[in-house]
Amino acid sequence: MTRKVVVDLTDAVGTFMSKVNLMSDFVGDLDNLDSGFIAANADSSIVGALNKLGKDFDSISNRLFSGSTDLQVTNFTGDSATFTTLRVGQLLADSATIDSASIQNLAVSSIVVDSARFQNNFRIDSIGIYDNGTLNIDSATLSNVQITSLTLDSARVNRFTANTGSITNATIDSATITTLTVANLLVDSAHFNNISADSAFFDGATIDSAHVGTLRPNNIIINGIELDNLKRFTIKNEAGTAVLDGYFLSTSNVLGTP
Numbered sequence: 001m002t003r004k005v006v007v008d009l010t011d012a013v014g015t016f017m018s019k020v021n022l023m024s025d026f027v028g029d030l031d032n033l034d035s036g037f038i039a040a041n042a043d044s045s046i047v048g049a050l051n052k053l054g055k056d057f058d059s060i061s062n063r064l065f066s067g068s069t070d071l072q073v074t075n076f077t078g079d080s081a082t083f084t085t086l087r088v089g090q091l092l093a094d095s096a097t098i099d100s101a102s103i104q105n106l107a108v109s110s111i112v113v114d115s116a117r118f119q120n121n122f123r124i125d126s127i128g129i130y131d132n133g134t135l136n137i138d139s140a141t142l143s144n145v146q147i148t149s150l151t152l153d154s155a156r157v158n159r160f161t162a163n164t165g166s167i168t169n170a171t172i173d174s175a176t177i178t179t180l181t182v183a184n185l186l187v188d189s190a191h192f193n194n195i196s197a198d199s200a201f202f203d204g205a206t207i208d209s210a211h212v213g214t215l216r217p218n219n220i221i222i223n224g225i226e227l228d229n230l231k232r233f234t235i236k237n238e239a240g241t242a243v244l245d246g247y248f249l250s251t252s253n254v255l256g257t258p
Contacts, residue, residue: 220249229253 005023007016030043037043042052144164219228227249235244250258 225251227251231255 003026005019005026007019011019027046030045030049033043033049037049037052040052042048142162145162146164146166148168219226221227229250229252230247231250231253233244233246233248234242236242252258
């Protein structure tokens with residue numbers, strides 16, 4: 001049913017008054033306009049209020065689509081949204097679920113990730129953890145990692161697999177290593193409960209105590225003297241029975257040469 005009010009010339013005074021009051025009710029009271037209209041001096045007429053709304057809509061459109069001005073939002077709740085390009089100077093998000101994203105440059109002062117999966121390529125030029133911050137990684141597989149400097153106060157790695165790893169300095173309190181291949185290893189102090197090596201080359205070594213099951217050296221150098229031969233040494237009694245039989249190190253296999 002239409003609510004259009006039509007005033008006829010034949011209407012009685014009472015009917016005319018009722019129709020005018022009804023039209024006034026439809027228009028409303030200008031004093032009930034929002035305080036924003038009052039501050040903008042747009043509460044004196046319906047036309048002034050509509051003009052203010054038009055300016056506000058134009059301003060919102062320019063901020064959203066022109067890209068020439070900044071958009072400041074106190075609270076934004078989006079159930080579903082698609083952003084082709086999003087550029088922000090600062091973004092604070094209590095919660096965010098991102099199904100797919102391509103981010104060229106991301107700088108964050110603090111990030112908390114409950115669960116994340118990086119499918120294709122994830123590259124970080126640098127990671128800085130300050131002010132007693134912590135980095136917890138539950139599980140990770142790194143094909144290639146290059147670290148210039150790594151300082152860990154406390155860390156536990158259940159499994160670490162790396163095709164290539166370069167470590168300038170490392171202090172390891174306790175470790176179980178199945179296979180370790182190193183070109184150069186300098187150890188100031190170490191305690192090995194069990195060490196097994198197919199081959200080892202030492203320029204210098206100081207060993208306080210050791211239990212060696214099998215030792216196969218090519219040569220031994222003591223005080224600059226290379227001892228690379230063994231000569232048999234036997235002491236027998238008057239009956240010709242050997243009471244002492246063994247070998248001593250020599251520099252040559254020629255008899256008479258020490």
